[in-house]
Amino acid sequence: MTAREISGGKRERKSSPECCQIHLLAHYRHHRHHGDFVFYHRRFHHGDELYDVRPLLKQLNQHFDSNRALINLPRKFKIAVSGCHLHCIRHEIQNVSFVAVPQDDKVVFDLYVGGGLSSGRQFALRLERTCQPDQVLAVSDAVAHLFHDYGNRENRSAARLRHLIQNWGLEKFRDALENQLDFVLGTGQPPQLTALAQRHHYGSFNSHNRKTCGLGIKTSSGKLGAETVSALIKLMEHHHIDFVRLTPTQDLLLLGLKKNSLPEVIEGLHALDLQTAPGPLRLHSTACTGLTYCKFALSETKEFTEQLLKSLEQRFPEWEKPLTIAVSGCPTAAPTLLSPISVWWAAKSKTHPASQSTGMIYT
Ligand code: SF4
Structure with missing residues (x-):
């Protein structure tokens, strides 16, 4: 895009x-x-x-x-x-x-x-x-x-x-x-799967032609806001960046950057509070759509996740090990199966689920 x-x-x-x-x-x-x-x-x-x-x-x-x-x-x-x-x-x-x-x-x-x-x-x-x-x-x-x-x-x-x-x-x-099937499937050794903690594309990487590069950006659980999007577009246009794409973990990839513009682009992104080297506590954090747009949700999720991460970063500034935290607004807990720490909401009362919901934490 x-x-x-x-x-x-x-x-x-x-x-x-x-x-x-x-x-x-x-x-x-x-x-x-x-x-x-x-x-x-x-x-x-x-x-x-x-x-x-x-x-x-x-x-x-x-x-x-x-x-x-x-x-x-x-x-x-x-x-x-x-x-x-x-x-x-x-x-x-x-x-x-x-x-x-x-x-x-x-x-x-x-x-x-x-x-x-x-x-x-x-x-x-x-x-x-x-x-x-x-x-x-x-x-x-x-x-x-x-x-x-x-x-x-x-x-x-x-x-x-x-x-x-x-x-x-x-x-x-x-x-x-x-x-x-009218053909025979092959067999082979299992793939050497990347550990979950390393499955990300934050920071810069070479493109196929090696002349340009890409840049992976952490968003705040996939939430940007109109002003940030507008400023991001201006930044991209200013640096003649060709494409932005989305990742399965709610993040962005800028593609087609000229390598000599990288420091300036990163500086511009940081000014927008978009990180290219997120800290270990927020490296793999995700939040589902939540109450804002999902009819099944019992709670807002994205603001909650941001506050949770800020609080953890203040309390554990020396934390080094990458942590995966997933927040879900309902017990379906879509993002949570792959996450060592999951937070989701469950209803205390079936008759008034939204007003009677309670947060659950699983590790
Ligand atoms: S996990 Fe539940 S609350 Fe979150 S988007 Fe999916 S259905 Fe909605």
Whole structure:
């Protein structure tokens, strides 16, 4: 997304696949009857990324957009395709994930299935199978058909793909998937996954062409405010910065910076209270949408998180170990499965949930 596009400059309307191409994190959702696809992909011209997944995502979008056989899935269905060398897509909490892995001078995708939050929450299970990039579409389609045909349609709380896998067991699911395919999936060693504490892109990094660079910026739990956005656009225009993209952890990436402008850009960002080297206590903090925009929320989350982090930073100025704190406005606790410290709100009373909610902390 360019600075002009953010600021509301004239922009040609694009269809969904092209829109997905220009986003770092493509979040594309269909609401058709009960069916619901969500696609994620990672690609942002990082010099160390493993694979450009944008063409794959375009294929997936086109396929599912025009596939009437899959318009009535039991519930939401999320596909993640990651070419990121730091594994920041969070494949652990997606329904089907393709994680790029180098293998014999090529890149294959390691498969994970059944991750998810809320009821029956679990980390995605490694299928112990790999596929080639040109097989991503067929595998996604086969998993979607299994979900369509065998997913639970009686009980909404047990209707996600993970529930089907929990009922069947991974082996039966893998056999069923392989029976659907007209090619043989590969096998390989598990990917060397980046530790959660290192899955971020803060600070500067080289782009593919090595002539320009990118800059990862920590936001305040994804909240910027109109004045900050406006000032950020001016800063980008002043330094001829090409693109800004979003990350799965509510942060920003500026792309196409000239290397000699880096110190001045960082100074400008700090003046806007946007950090490029966040401290260990806020390195991985996230907050869900919360009461401001979510009808399920029992509490505001983003201001609360900022106050919590400021308080911790004052009390523990010498703290060194990266900490992951996730705040959620309801017991669904969407961001919290991957976080050693979670804060969420639960209702004390079903009749007056918002006024009777109480904060819960889990470590
Ligand atoms: S975790 Fe709960 S409160 Fe937060 S955005 Fe999701 S549904 Fe809403």
